Amino acid sequence: MAFELETAAHPEGLTRVAIDPVSRVEGHGKVTLMLDEAGHVHQVRLHIVEFRGFEKFIQGRPYWEVPVMVQRLCGICPVSHHLAASKAIDMIVGAKRLTPTAEKVRRLMHYGQMLQSHALHFFHLSSPDLLFGFDSEVGARNIVGVAAAHPDIAKKGVLLRKYGQEVIRMTAGKRVHGTGSIPGGVNRSLSAEDRATLLKDIYQIVSWSREAVHLIKKLHLANPALYNSFGSFRSNIMSLVGNDGALDFYHGTLRARDDNGKLIFDNVDYQNYRQYLSEEVKPWSYMKFPFITSLGPEAGWYKVGPLARVQNCDFIPTPLAEAERREFVDFGGGGLVHATLAYHWARMIEMLHSAETIKDLLHDEDISGSDLVTEGEHESRGVGVIEAPRGTLFHHYRVDENDVVTFCNLIVSTTNNNQAMNESIRQVAKRYLDGRQLTEGLLNHIEVAIRAFDPCLSCATHALGKMPLEVELIGADGSLVDRRTKGLGG
Amino acid sequence: MEADVPLDDLLRPRSPPAAVLVLGYGNPSRGDDALGPAFVERARAAAGHLEVPGGIEFLTDFQLQVEHALDLIGRRLAVFVDASADAPAPFSCSEVAARRDDSHSSHALSPSAVLQVYADVVGGPPPRCRLLAIRGESFELGADLGTAATANLDAALEFFAREILRQDGGP
Numbered sequence: 001m002a003f004e005l006e007t008a009a010h011p012e013g014l015t016r017v018a019i020d021p022v023s024r025v026e027g028h029g030k031v032t033l034m035l036d037e038a039g040h041v042h043q044v045r046l047h048i049v050e051f052r053g054f055e056k057f058i059q060g061r062p063y064w065e066v067p068v069m070v071q072r073l074c075g076i077c078p079v080s081h082h083l084a085a086s087k088a089i090d091m092i093v094g095a096k097r098l099t100p101t102a103e104k105v106r107r108l109m110h111y112g113q114m115l116q117s118h119a120l121h122f123f124h125l126s127s128p129d130l131l132f133g134f135d136s137e138v139g140a141r142n143i144v145g146v147a148a149a150h151p152d153i154a155k156k157g158v159l160l161r162k163y164g165q166e167v168i169r170m171t172a173g174k175r176v177h178g179t180g181s182i183p184g185g186v187n188r189s190l191s192a193e194d195r196a197t198l199l200k201d202i203y204q205i206v207s208w209s210r211e212a213v214h215l216i217k218k219l220h221l222a223n224p225a226l227y228n229s230f231g232s233f234r235s236n237i238m239s240l241v242g243n244d245g246a247l248d249f250y251h252g253t254l255r256a257r258d259d260n261g262k263l264i265f266d267n268v269d270y271q272n273y274r275q276y277l278s279e280e281v282k283p284w285s286y287m288k289f290p291f292i293t294s295l296g297p298e299a300g301w302y303k304v305g306p307l308a309r310v311q312n313c314d315f316i317p318t319p320l321a322e323a324e325r326r327e328f329v330d331f332g333g334g335g336l337v338h339a340t341l342a343y344h345w346a347r348m349i350e351m352l353h354s355a356e357t358i359k360d361l362l363h364d365e366d367i368s369g370s371d372l373v374t375e376g377e378h379e380s381r382g383v384g385v386i387e388a389p390r391g392t393l394f395h396h397y398r399v400d401e402n403d404v405v406t407f408c409n410l411i412v413s414t415t416n417n418n419q420a421m422n423e424s425i426r427q428v429a430k431r432y433l434d435g436r437q438l439t440e441g442l443l444n445h446i447e448v449a450i451r452a453f454d455p456c457l458s459c460a461t462h463a464l465g466k467m468p469l470e471v472e473l474i475g476a477d478g479s480l481v482d483r484r485t486k487g488l489g490g
Numbered sequence: 491m492e493a494d495v496p497l498d499d500l501l502r503p504r505s506p507p508a509a510v511l512v513l514g515y516g517n518p519s520r521g522d523d524a525l526g527p528a529f530v531e532r533a534r535a536a537a538g539h540l541e542v543p544g545g546i547e548f549l550t551d552f553q554l555q556v557e558h559a560l561d562l563i564g565r566r567l568a569v570f571v572d573a574s575a576d577a578p579a580p581f582s583c584s585e586v587a588a589r590r591d592d593s594h595s596s597h598a599l600s601p602s603a604v605l606q607v608y609a610d611v612v613g614g615p616p617p618r619c620r621l622l623a624i625r626g627e628s629f630e631l632g633a634d635l636g637t638a639a640t641a642n643l644d645a646a647l648e649f650f651a652r653e654i655l656r657q658d659g660g661p
Contacts, residue, residue: 057519057632072519073631075552075598124556154611155497162557176551177518 003298003419005426007284008034008043031446033429044429046422046450048287048414055408063089063399064183070395071177073410076456078176079113079168080388080413083250084395086181087384091271092399094376095184101369102185107250108361109171109180110386111354114249115205116164117389118306118351121454122212123157126344129448130219153215156208160351163198163205167358170194185373195362202359206320209355213324213348220345229431231340231424231449234259235301236292237308238416240270240387245314247325247353249387255312256292256302261336264292270385273394279411289419290411301419304391305453306346311336316349318356324349340424343452388413390454414455424449501612507564509544510655511617514571515551521633522626525573525643526550528635529624532647540655553598559607565617569654570601571646573639574623580642583649586619620654622646 034043054073061069067086071078083106090098098106131150165175170190172178180186190198220227238256242248254268254276268276279288280297291300302308311329316322328349331337361367384395391413398407414421428449433442512533514526527550534548544566551558554570562568570586588605599607601621608616624646626639635643 054631069519072517075517078552120556152497155501158556158560158607158611159497159500161555162560165557175549 003423003426005041005044005429006422010042031425031450033433035433039433041429041433044422044426045284046418046425047285048418048455054410058397058408059405061405062403063092063397063405064403066397066405067181067183068177068179074456077113077117077388077390079109079172079178080386080393081395082172082178082181083110084384084386084388084393085397086183087251087386088382088395088397089183090384091382092379092397093183094378095374096376097374098185099369099371099374100366101189102372102374103250104361104364104366105171105186105189105372106181108190108358108367109168109178110250111357111361112164112167112171114164114389115209115351115354115358116161116168117454118347118354119157119160119164119212121389121451122216122344122348122351123153123160125454126451127153127157129444129451130216130344156211160205160208163201164354167198170198182373184375187372189369189372190362190367192368195368198358199362202355202362206352206355206359209348209352210320213345213352216345216348217324217327220342227341228339230445231428231452232338233340233420233423233427234338235303235420235423236264236295237312237336238292238302238304239309239312239392240385241266241313242317246317247309247313247315247321247350249309249350249354251386254385254392257312257336259336259338261311264295270394271383273383273385273396277411279415285418287415287418288411290416291419302416303420303453304413304416305343305389306350307337307340307343308391309387310346310349316353318353318360320356321349321353324352340427340449340452343454347454390414390456391416412456414453417453417455421450421453421455424452498613501560502563503560507561508542508547509566510542510546511549511561511565511568512546512571512650513549513551513554513558513561513568515553516573517552519632521628521630522636522639523573523629524635525624525626525639526571528643529571529622529646529650532643533650536647536651540651542655546655554601554604555599556604556607556611558599558604559612562604562608562616562619563612567654568617568619569622569650570604570619571622571624572601573626573629575626575629577623577625579625579638580645581622581624581649583654584621584623586621588616622650622654 030047032043032045032047033041035041057073058066058069066089067082070081070085073081086106168178169175171188172180173188180188236256236258238254240248240252241255242252253266254270254273255266256264258264265276276293277290278293279290281288289297289301291297292302293300310325311332316325328337328345380400381398386393393413394409394411396409397405400406425446428445432445512530514528514530516523516526518524518527530548530550537546537548540546549561574582586601586605588609589602590606601619605616605619624639625642628636
């Protein structure tokens with residue numbers, strides 16, 4: 001099936017504009033716009049060249065290698081893959097319930113990842129747009145502009161990210177490609193020295209995270225006309241929710257709501273996710289389009305990530321973030337907030353919750369315990385799901401009698417948001433691009449909408465010369481009218 | 491990270507770093523994209539034979555990000571090592587200067603962008619930085635380092651020990 005502006009009724013005679021790839025989004029992404037001679041938008045598509053071949057990359061390997069190997073799928077959120085794969089392999093080794101130390105060390109690693117990822121996104125990827133405006137001069141929109149105008153913000157952003165990465169290093173064993181999480185548990189707990197180091201700084205981290213929530217809230221409330229409408233659309237939402245209804249990034253059951261907040265399903269054991277979710281393939285995209293099976297592809301697509309999570313849970317189990325969540329919910333006036341730019345506000349509430357959770361875990365004696373691994377009766381199938389920074393992440397494996405992976409299915413966060421991102425840029429195209437001359441500032445509006453979801457199109461080779469930034473204008477006869485290329489080198 | 495400590499002090503390392511940093515980056519499971527990490531692995535193994543005043547430190551990562559600006563603090567020399575689809579074989583070696591290029595605010599910064607972050611967030615003159623761009627040909631997921639890339643890596647390692655450290659590694 002096709003959505004409005006997904007496929008032009010009469011593509012002949014239209015001009016095609018490609019933003020290739022999206023400049024501040026990881027990996028290979030391309031947006032194509034088809035305009036008629038008057039500049040009216042007829043077709044808008046986000047293409048993401050990714051992920052095919054991942055499953056093959058994993059198949060044929062012994063299961064114990066998987067939690068480490070999957071980190072090579074993504075340079076942006078390797079910890080998310082590390083933990084989702086570990087949870088799936090836990091099922092295969094019969095580790096139905098981890099030891100308290102193992103679960104808390106994994107949680108600490110994961111919340112460190114959430115903290116550093118959200119900090120990078122807000123302080124370095126998005127704040128240039130949010131602080132300077134979408135039409136501002138390109139040089140002012142980058143981090144240099146932020147640093148010049150708000151030096152403390154840029155420094156705090158770097159320090160927040162550094163702190164999160166230190167949490168990862170101390171729990172995973174290495175700054176990148178850690179090995180801390182293993183089938184059935186972890187191979188280390190937090191040393192007394194590392195714990196003291198992290199404890200010394202965590203109160204400052206909580207304070208800065210709270211400042212960040214207040215900053216984005218102030219920006220949102222200062223310009224509600226823009227923030228509430230930009231790229232906005234109504235949709236279902238889905239996320240993991242803790243067993244008590246709490247916001248939980250590490251474990252829980254699946255919950256989905258419709259655009260009015262009414263439950264579609266709840267308390268779903270993610271081992272059975274295939275009974276509830278399906279994936280549609282479209283001929284123009286490499287990336288699948290997941291949807292809630294009972295609603296079908298037209299009505300069953302959903303959004304995931306911070307905006308979904310903060311509104312899908314019943315409460316946040318840390319006091320400062322819970323106070324911010326209540327204010328956010330009040331802002332919605334009794335309904336779900338669907339504003340695309342509210343992703344930023346929700347993301348900062350999550351960063352604050354991550355900081356508070358890290359603080360609590362550092363005060364928990366289990367974090368330095370010695371009972372690290374458990375195991376039970378082995379099974380041939382396992383599904384692991386976590387809430388990664390960008391949304392719900394599924395890892396699904398089957399192994400044979402030789403412990404070799406024979407099947408792998410991944411639904412990554414960005415795939416879960418595929419239709420939502422397409423919908424958002426179509427709204428932006430209709431509102432800001434239709435019938436107008438294309439400018440860099442206007443094209444940046446498209447990127448602003450995509451960036452709000454913080455997609456990880458990762459897994460792309462970053463090598464020098466491999467990621468040119470390209471804008472192509474192709475005439476109605478198919479000829480190249482104009483082209484601009486921006487390489488990493490300048 | 492006490493509240494009354496100036497932010498600039500918090501950015502600085504808690505102990506003096508080695509004078510020379512070698513930072514190789516890339517995905518070890520994407521064919522020739524592994525050149526950066528492979529360079530670090532082999533150079534680290536040979537480091538016992540190198541005499542580098544002030545010491546030498548090796549780091550690897552998938553890609554460069556803002557925090558790598560902090561890794562440059564207190565260095566005399568930093569060498570970025572990356573695979574390159576554009577560099578002439580076997581490698582090219584160039585000076586890196588701070589620049590606001592288009593990788594700013596992306597998930598993968600260029601070395602120039604990292605230096606720009608250093609200038610704007612850390613401040614003061616950065617260390618001398620060089621980019622060793624080793625020619626790669628194939629970047630497929632799951633592929634091993636190719637034969638040509640391996641030969642290019644050998645040449646780059648020899649140049650690193652013979653030229654870069656000899657010329658720039660000293661005080």
